[in-house]
Amino acid sequence: MASLSGSMLFPATLPHGSTRSTRFSIWSAGTITSLCYKPRNEQRKVVCACMAPPWNIGSDEYPATKFNNLYKSEHLETVMEPEDDSDFLIECKNVYKSFGEKDILRGVSFKIRHGEAVGIIGPSGTGKSTILKIIAGLLAPDKMNNQDGEVYIRGRKRDGLISDQDISGLRIGLVFQSAALFDSLTVRENVGFLLYENSNMGEEQISELVKETLAAVGLKGVEDRLPSELSGGMKKRVALAGSIICDITKESIEPEAKEMKRFSKTDKAREEDAVGKPGKIASYMVVAHQHSTIGRAVDRLLFLYEGKIVWQGITHEFTASTNPIVQQKLTKALRQKTQTEIGPSISSDDFLGTAGRLAVLHPPPKDSKHKPGFPAKAPGNLR
Template identity: 70%
Template sequence: MVSLLGSALFPLTLSNGASRSARVAASGGGRISSSCFKHMKEQRKVVCACMAPPRDLRRDESSATKFNDSFKSESLSTVREPEDDSNVLIECRDVYKSFGEKQILRGVSFKIRHGEAVGIIGPSGTGKSTVLKIIAGLLAPDKGEVYIRGRKRVGLISDEEISGLRIGLVFQSAALFDSLTVRENVGFLLYENSNMPEHKISKLVTETLAAVGLKDVEDRLPSELSGGMKKRVALARSIIFDTTQDAIEPEVLLYDEPTAGLDPIASTVVEDLIRSVHMKGEDAVGQPGQIASYVVVTHQHSTISRAVDRLLFLYEGKVVWQGMTHEFTTSTNPIVQQFASGSLDGPIRY
């Protein structure tokens, strides 16, 4: 069974009482009436954008992604990965993806480790958002493998009985339900798939909104919020979790263009919030962040400099460069140089 929310298909795999390893991370936009919402609460069977970890472990014998054959002027990475892969949360290995005759990904390989803040950058149309959707389980690769906590994903979102990692996806457009209040949007996962009483969910929603710097907005509709506030509500929805669970798995958040359409000040607010909910930061109320790692797809130079530590550069469906953020502007790779400077002269053509 599937539900069409916004522009993405979300497999529905959990029913009340099923394993909590799968998670609602974000919901597509759409209109839901109050009566429909109440009916959905009673049924407690629908999970949208649910993401779960997959099966099987195979060791990766390569320590870096091969450089695009067309541009060999710079080594792919100056950072050697440790041999111990015990802290690898997500790995994509030689992933290919096409839509019809258009080939988007042509052998993408990389690892996301516990504690990392990673940015995926590159020209438009090179497959950055596609990579996020494959990690999240919303798309299946045509070829290649995705490993979550060392377990190979089989199919799409289907491994709800396996615990190990929660993956949240924050969409570029915020993708809030426009006929639900902020409280109902943020608490959607818990209303639908937990046994928490409603008053406790409401309290947790208020606390989570405070963590992203929002107060007294619970009863507003998305149409009453600014663009920056909508982004923060979407972030709150992605980090809320059932506090009654015995064990909470580490979480990876995936951000698709989180500052798109925002003015520079609002962008700075969102970038700082992304940092604050990370395990290495403190949220808006001074509490330690609880996000194990995160991945940001972005074109914004401010987001690159403020919100991430390591970069993966995608070009023509491949990772052609990776390095630390401070290496980005000093790279000798002609593709990276052109992207960093915004020059019309170089290998990237539009």
Template identity: 70%
Template sequence: MDNTVLEENVLDTREHGPQAVGAGSGGCSFLYKHHLKKSICISGKGSCSSFRSPPRFLVDDDQNARRFRKIISACKCMALPKDFTPTKFTGSHETEDLSVGKELEDESDVLIECRNIYKSFGEKQILRGVSFKIRLGEAVGIIGPSGTGKSTILKIMAGLLVPDKGEVLIRGRRRHGLISDEEISGLRIGLVFQSAALFDSLTVRENVGFLLYENSTMPEDQIAELVTETLAAIGLKGVEDRMPSELSGGMKKRVALARSLIFDTTKDTVEPEVLLFDEPTAGLDPIASTVVEDLIRSVHMKGEDALGKPGKIASYVVVTHQHSTIRRAVDRLLFLHEGKIVWQGMTHEFTSSSNPIVQQVKIY
């Protein structure tokens, strides 16, 4: 049906009454996928009777969808049924629900939300309007070619970088500036750096317990005990007194993971945590990679340390290039390309995507 004719028909209905339009017994030119009950036209010159088996009205773009709603509201005889659902056709086989009465999406489980994030360094534009949500219980992977802003978005989420434009919301509250500028309660965010980023001059015990030594009132012997428990939970026992130079690459990654897991157990309430992993298996051999991937899954699923105390790992985000990490440690993927998210969906849907950019990457 031509939208211009449709609009003219409504004008005719308002000016001359419903009988002026020759669609249906009451003159209604709109075709619903529902049966319309009898109602009075605002022209006051007649009423619109029910008509049977009407075809569905097709809304082919956003502009026409808006026009459709305006046209409908112009004539009370065309009042939308409560469960009416117009359909926007976005392609030959893809549709998007444009239900007018659609309930708002539940946002109660959104832990971190990035809205229209832009970031540049000098003249180089890195992120160009990135938007996504991390929900409770999710295991999310961010993939894409090198230099597309994957690590940058992690640091923005962690509060180590400030976006040039856009918003970062932590449990619904907007964060202004860096994490050091503002404390937002309700969520802990841990970041495991790509190179582990251990302090070379400190022992493993001092590295893992660094946050507690610097920012808690816990006695040192209690911190040391907690460090031992946390290391044991990720398969590292008896390494507390070693220096980082004495550790293998995989061990360094696990020590960095332990440092992100540890928390002050003397607090009355412990906030849930979102862990951010930047290339956690980069540079590791296949066996060491498998160990780290399994650890990432285990701390998320169990949420406990060696003694059964709650770790409260609510969700995690992994930036990676490795196919094994994607397969073993990720449920949902965000594909970042040239500073934009060009595809997102479940991991098993990735290889079947028709997106030409996504097709350049194969996961076996």
């Protein structure tokens, strides 16, 4: 699954005119979106995950229309508070997207709260990656009947692509499913690549940042290793670290910027004020194939099918649902998929080995109603 990886190897121009592919292109987008990320103690994480089982739904027996009746949440009241628009990080409103003749998204609507851990599930090719790309601002939603599908990020409507906008305090980065590491570079060099290339930070400073960032994704003592010496999951974490290490102000990457002067000074307080420190990841989105992994990682699931969100519910409802279709068909098919295509023994630690797509880094609003620490289910050491 996970088409967000290979198909997204587009180049982008970085500061100083160098051209990179994969995660660095995403990074260049990320640096545009966030100029001053101020960490707060109460930051929480959003996890979004997608998985793509070859479900047998869609057959005559289980057409999508049946699932439209399931567009409801079961027992949401057990964990959700009354809606308050100010508390949403992401909202997709009636989003459409076609590629040529293929209608992929046909009116997708959902909301993700600050601090909420949400997974998007659905068959392969159903448009999960497309949703993430639209949220990330890499794709624009189609106009439908002269109306745009609307994407709101922290209550602000996204117009156009990410490069058109600067949503203060918000950073969005992508980590590809194929880890996109440079094989001949060490972990330290991979993670710190952008800083080595484009900042005037010293070796020691970059090295320290690399170390902290690796720790934030649950890796310690691997700085001198080559990618070939890492497991698949570790590679994903390294890729994620390479993404979030740029949770540094643009000023640190563009030394000529005025703010850089502040940043490069020894004043620790100012530095911390200007820099999003590793380990304060507010939110991120990942993908995974395995339902058991999703269960550990997210609190709520959105089920995308035939271009629409046709079911949503608390994660455990997906398997414990009293809905006979969900219970009998979806979970069964997922189990089959897991055993035949992935293997039954993937542990939660491998979460990022089979996952890793999109990170949204943001400070939650001051008045957010969610308690610090929520969600409880962030994967492994990324908590």
